[in-house]
Amino acid sequence: MEVQKWIDQELPRAHGNRKGLSYGQLAILLLTYMISQSDHRLCAVESWVKRHHHSLEWATGWTIDLKDATDDRLADLLKLLGSSANEAIESIETNLGRHLIRAYELPTEQARSDTSSFSVYHQPKDKAEGENLLNFGYSKDHRPDLVQYRQMLATLDPLALPLLGATLPGQGGDEAHYLPTWRQLTEIIGHKNFLFLADCKASTWANRAIIDREGGIYCFPLAMTSPRPQILSTWLDNPPTEVIKIFEPDHLESDLPIGEGFEMTLGSLWQDPDSQKWHRWTERWLAVCCYALRERQIKGFSQRLLKAEQALKKLADRPGKDTLVLEKKVAEILKRYRVKDYISTAIESEINYDKIYEKGGRPTANSPSRRVRQTTLILTYHQCPSEIAAFKRDCGWRLYATNALPEKLTLEKAVFSYREQWQPERGFHRFKRGLLPALPIYFQDEDKIRGLMFLLTIALQVFTLMEFVVRRQLASEQQSLAGLYDGNPKRATPRPTTERLLSAFGGLTLYFHRDGSTEISSLNSLQLRILSLMKVHPSIYTLPFPAPT
Numbered sequence: 001m002e003v004q005k006w007i008d009q010e011l012p013r014a015h016g017n018r019k020g021l022s023y024g025q026l027a028i029l030l031l032t033y034m035i036s037q038s039d040h041r042l043c044a045v046e047s048w049v050k051r052h053h054h055s056l057e058w059a060t061g062w063t064i065d066l067k068d069a070t071d072d073r074l075a076d077l078l079k080l081l082g083s084s085a086n087e088a089i090e091s092i093e094t095n096l097g098r099h100l101i102r103a104y105e106l107p108t109e110q111a112r113s114d115t116s117s118f119s120v121y122h123q124p125k126d127k128a129e130g131e132n133l134l135n136f137g138y139s140k141d142h143r144p145d146l147v148q149y150r151q152m153l154a155t156l157d158p159l160a161l162p163l164l165g166a167t168l169p170g171q172g173g174d175e176a177h178y179l180p181t182w183r184q185l186t187e188i189i190g191h192k193n194f195l196f197l198a199d200c201k202a203s204t205w206a207n208r209a210i211i212d213r214e215g216g217i218y219c220f221p222l223a224m225t226s227p228r229p230q231i232l233s234t235w236l237d238n239p240p241t242e243v244i245k246i247f248e249p250d251h252l253e254s255d256l257p258i259g260e261g262f263e264m265t266l267g268s269l270w271q272d273p274d275s276q277k278w279h280r281w282t283e284r285w286l287a288v289c290c291y292a293l294r295e296r297q298i299k300g301f302s303q304r305l306l307k308a309e310q311a312l313k314k315l316a317d318r319p320g321k322d323t324l325v326l327e328k329k330v331a332e333i334l335k336r337y338r339v340k341d342y343i344s345t346a347i348e349s350e351i352n353y354d355k356i357y358e359k360g361g362r363p364t365a366n367s368p369s370r371r372v373r374q375t376t377l378i379l380t381y382h383q384c385p386s387e388i389a390a391f392k393r394d395c396g397w398r399l400y401a402t403n404a405l406p407e408k409l410t411l412e413k414a415v416f417s418y419r420e421q422w423q424p425e426r427g428f429h430r431f432k433r434g435l436l437p438a439l440p441i442y443f444q445d446e447d448k449i450r451g452l453m454f455l456l457t458i459a460l461q462v463f464t465l466m467e468f469v470v471r472r473q474l475a476s477e478q479q480s481l482a483g484l485y486d487g488n489p490k491r492a493t494p495r496p497t498t499e500r501l502l503s504a505f506g507g508l509t510l511y512f513h514r515d516g517s518t519e520i521s522s523l524n525s526l527q528l529r530i531l532s533l534m535k536v537h538p539s540i541y542t543l544p545f546p547a548p549t
Contacts, residue, residue, distance in 0.1 A: 082450030097188035110157035135170035160423035209270035261288035294396025
């Protein structure tokens with residue numbers, strides 16, 4: 001991957017009195033530790049290097065001093081990588097991405113981008129809010145009580161290889177970051193003729209207009225803000241073009257469709273606020289319905305509707321005596337279950353005058369009494385059939401905008417392209433709960449956090465490339481790989497994960513004999529098969545002789 005080369009090329013040399021490994025070599029050492037140990041604590045690297053000193057020197061060919069991997073030196077590396085004062089990360093990402101595309105002959109037809117938030121337990125800083133990396137913001141981890149930072153990943157299809165990443169402040173929106181991401185992707189990929197996919201936050205008029213003006217191709221879901229829901233409803237009442245059925249790729253004639261859709265060609269207009277010039281271009285708006293999504297939305301809506309009615313019934317049985325309090329409780333129920341437009345409620349007051357006797361005991365006809373006014377609240381509610389029917393009709397439908405020509409991106413291809421938007425999410429999962437954990441963050445220094453996320457993105461490239469190479473080779477051989485699943489050795493898969501591939505090498509042992517010779521466990525058939533699929537020669541497990549002292 002030439003990680004060492006590009007890091008040494010972009011980072012300045014270490015302190016003149018500092019001897020030992022370069023920053024690029026230190027990065028390789030730290031990456032090896034993070035991948036093999038699923039840990040990024042710098043304080044533990046030195047002892048790990050001491051335990052595996054011979055293996056590391058044999059594998060790298062370097063002379064590694066035990067003090068090369070101190071937490072101080074590794075912290076300097078992270079701080080230098082993540083410093084906002086230099087552009088080392090961007091340059092390394094560009095050079096490394098270009099090299100990987102050439103070296104592994106990667107396809108460059110589609111790329112996509114997404115962001116996620118990472119919540120940490122750090123205390124908020126006293127600096128101005130806009131200057132902090134760690135800030136309160138919209139939490140995708142559902143932890144609004146914690147400060148966070150955001151991480152962006154831009155990946156290459158179909159292997160989900162992260163070509164670049166960016167560590168962003170915890171507050172603010174993602175809209176402004178998609179255009180710079182696309183521009184950097186064009187530098188890495190080397191052309192603009194790839195389809196750029198992202199979520200609806202990328203679909204602002206400015207982003208779409210500038211990408212089209214600069215020669216790019218995009219496909220974004222449109223945010224369903226006014227007036228787009230009304231436009232979609234009007235089109236569904238009277239589709240402007242033919243509605244076609246959508247089937248799975250390579251489907252059989254007997255297979256049922258998975259959705260339907262139609263498209264409209266529209267003219268778009270945007271004015272550059274800087275130059276005051278107008279940009280006109282043609283877009284295709286794709287209206288697509290996914291049957292599975294429609295079923296899930298209708299099921300969820302029906303459950304919310306049922307729960308709201310149960311809560312209203314419970315409230316109607318004991319409405320209380322204060323109209324304002326009752327109105328507030330009703331509004332809270334409708335808001336909680338998001339059914340305000342689908343359940344109509346009414347509160348009526350019934351006034352009665354009760355006869356109250358002023359003395360105790362059994363009353364007589366002449367017992368003194370008085371009339372007391374009693375107000376009884378009556379809560380009534382009923383469903384709104386027309387609104388519910390309109391909601392169910394719109395379920396499963398989404399609007400997408402693309403400037404791609406139909407010859408390059410058909411309606412069906414656009415649907416299946418966007419269905420793969422989960423790919424960056426898999427990288428985020430590995431950062432949060434997988435073998436490349438970024439959390440918990442132990443650093444207080446924000447530059448070190450940026451440097452750590454940059455190295456973890458490279459580690460994610462390693463995971464992705466291992467999967468891609470093995471799966472591509474299995475596909476070319478039309479075979480599957482067995483032996484990766486504990487308790488079911490005959491189970492085979494054509495799409496093994498890096499996690500299982502790495503776990504297959506967990507039983508290797510290095511022996512040091514009393515006569516000074518060394519020996520390593522013999523590779524089994526599964527390990528040899530994996531090395532063959534990765535196009536790695538088994539000689540990497542051949543030990544030098546004599547053993548280092």
